[in-house]
Amino acid sequence: MSSPWSWQQGPPAFMVSAGLPDEVTARTWNRPFWGGELAFAIGNVANPGFSDMLLSCHINIPSTTSLVIDYVRRATRALRWSHPGIAATIAFPPFTSLADFKPEQGRLVYQTAASEKDVSDWLDEVVFDKSFYLSAAEGDLNRALDALKKEIGAITTPRTQWMLKVNFISDAESNKHAVLIQTGHVIFDGIGTFEVLDLWLHELARVLTQEKEGCQWGEEAARLAKAVPDRLPEPWSAQPTPADHPVMKEIYASLQMPPVQFGLPVMHPDAVPTYTGTILKTFAAPLAENLRLAARTNGCGVFSAIVAANYLSILSLNPPTTFDGELHARILPNASDLRAKYLAGGAASKKDRRTWQVASALGGGVISARRLERFLQSDGVVRPGDVWTLARELQAQVTAQAPYQATAAYWVPDAIAMMMASFFSAAPAAIPKDKVVNVSSMGLMDDSLSASYPANSARPVLTISHPVFSGIGPALPSNELGALVHPYTWQRTLFLSFSFPAAALGSVEEQRARDAEGEPTLYGYVERFSGLLRELADTSALPN
Known part of the structure; x- marks a missing residue:
């Protein structure tokens, strides 16, 4: 049997009561937060982005290869197609104070893309060309990345609903390139952040050598990542925690x-x-x-x-x-x-x-x-x-x-x-x-x-x-x-x-x-x- 943390088609009840168009309702999936996901989701409500993680690396390519922001967007688009959960968001019922905050009703929500325009609009919000940092750092990639991290980690930096962001630094003339990803701790952990960078780089290598592939948006929900209870070797079965659990x-x-x-x-x-x-x-x-x-x-x-x-x-x-x-x-x-x-x-x-x-x-x-x-x-x-x-x-x-x-x-x-x-x-x-x-x-x-x-x-x-x-x-x-x-x-x-x-x-x-x-x-x-x-x-x- 599936666990209580399995994905369900449709929005959570508190979003339904707020009123959603039928077309959006049909494209919406949700599941409860499992374990530490809930703790980080609550923390994100109180202090958005404060537990986010950053991972950067230098990208080395032949001088004959062109690496521009369009390829970065294409790689991120391909990653969403393969792993749609990177575009999931956090949702809680509306509340005005801690007294009426209901954390147990919080949900992870994903809406499938209705079109390439939907995906393009999403890319506008999660992919950023930060190459000007390299010029300011006089061509030093590490200094440029340090300055970018300082900006992203500042208290005044606006936070958004997205839990994966891709920051690109590049200079074609000197053939210096780097990427810095920002991940939200609700769906990513430290090792998962390394894995998603690996997956993104895999997609980048593909788009550098292949034409853009068509995607049947709406079908990607079948690949939403499962919560831990649905990834066990044996099917889930409810088991109460013993009072004397070590x-x-x-x-x-x-x-x-x-x-x-x-x-x-x-x-x-x-x-x-x-x-x-x-x-x-x-x-x-x-x-x-x-x-x-x-x-x-x-x-x-x-x-x-x-x-x-x-x-x-x-x-x-x-x-x-x-x-x-x-x-x-x-x-x-x-x-x-x-x-x-x-x-x-x-x-x-x-x-x-x-x-x-x-x-x-x-x-x-x-x-x-x-x-x-x-x-x-x-x-x-x-x-x-x-x-x-x-x-x-x-x-x-x-x-x-x-x-x-x-x-x-x-x-x-x-x-x-x-x-x-x-x-x-x-x-x-x-x-x-x-x-x-x-x-x-x-x-x-x-x-x-x-x-x-x-x-x-x-x-x-x-x-x-x-x-x-x-x-x-x-x-x-x-x-x-x-x-x-x-x-x-x-x-x-x-x-x-x-x-x-x-x-x-x-x-x-x-x-x-x-x-x-x-x-x-x-x-x-x-x-x-x-x-x-x-x-x-x-x-x-x-x-x-």
Whole structure:
């Protein structure tokens, strides 16, 4: 049987009551939000675009190939035909206050295109030529992309209903080209953002060598991406979440913990939000592989090692002068990608882009770093042995929760409801003044983003380089989180991409100046964290 989150033809009831022409009604599809989709949809209503993700890359083509904005539009048009969900929107019943807001009635809505004009109008709203940034950056693609990200991540940037936008930067004379996509977290997760860029580049390679294909618009609804419960290897069946479900118990226990008592100071706590700052660190091979070997030797995975190094870097840089009870921190929810292991098709499907579906596919859980006061050192130096001790403890939690990801489709909605209820009821006095850095769990991206297109071709039409992922968050969250680091590996290079509210934590330049004066800053933490990872990846310290 289909799940309660399956697509249904027709608009949701609250749109019907508002009155829609019969022709539009016939072209409308909807489904409820599943799991984290609902949390991000509610967040998008409160702060549109604040959880969006950005992913850019350089596009390399032969000098004899012409790459202009028309090809970018054609590639985006082709992507909508193959994956129509990229043009879905968020809808909630009308409300005037939180008292009459009904989040459980929210829906993901898709309207099939009635004509090529409909598609062209949509392309006008989601595809942008930003080549002037390259001129302003004197031909430096990275500087141009950084400036574009700053614009998109600014508090003043208008937000629209669309959850995929394509920004193109190009200069034919110098043969420099780049693309930056913006994705909404309701239907995309981090790995899904890499996948949709891969799918778009695949379409771009096709349109560069083929004539425009005709599309029978209206038929594309058959390819709307399914929610996780309808992508399971076995047919959906309703299964209530047991009261003693192990992951739910861990989440509940984490929610009862007292506020986090350490972190980085907020430079300007009362600042009006401006833009999203970014810091990028890259580590060339073989550091990523050495870190993996070191983690395995020490009984944990790379993710657990990075999380442990993250917390101990913050703790050593700005140790609390006093604290009550224990020092702790948590990642809640700790996202878990379901694609390769738990959805229909398994690992084989993950390697075949023809089976990919543009929809979030995250399970989850929680990992808690406990009794961190054990690792306070009078000299402020982080001991690698302490990192490995904490990493093993975190890994034990990840390992214990892993078997339950197979049934995430059933219990994740209850977990999200529990977390949302707790977050919305948190007292203002409980919000920590200092902020920790959260770590996303992305990992190895090579299976999600090819380096050449068509993939595995002996004669690729184009290649890409320097894929940089970041998030949008110009305002300081009301919880213990101050910044987010996205660690991922691609083509043997480890990327650490940090996103933070620049007004509150200071611009990078301001942070550097404060760091030089001995004050704890995000910049100082990034340098300490990066140096610690290099130390952990020193294979000369490993047993033969």
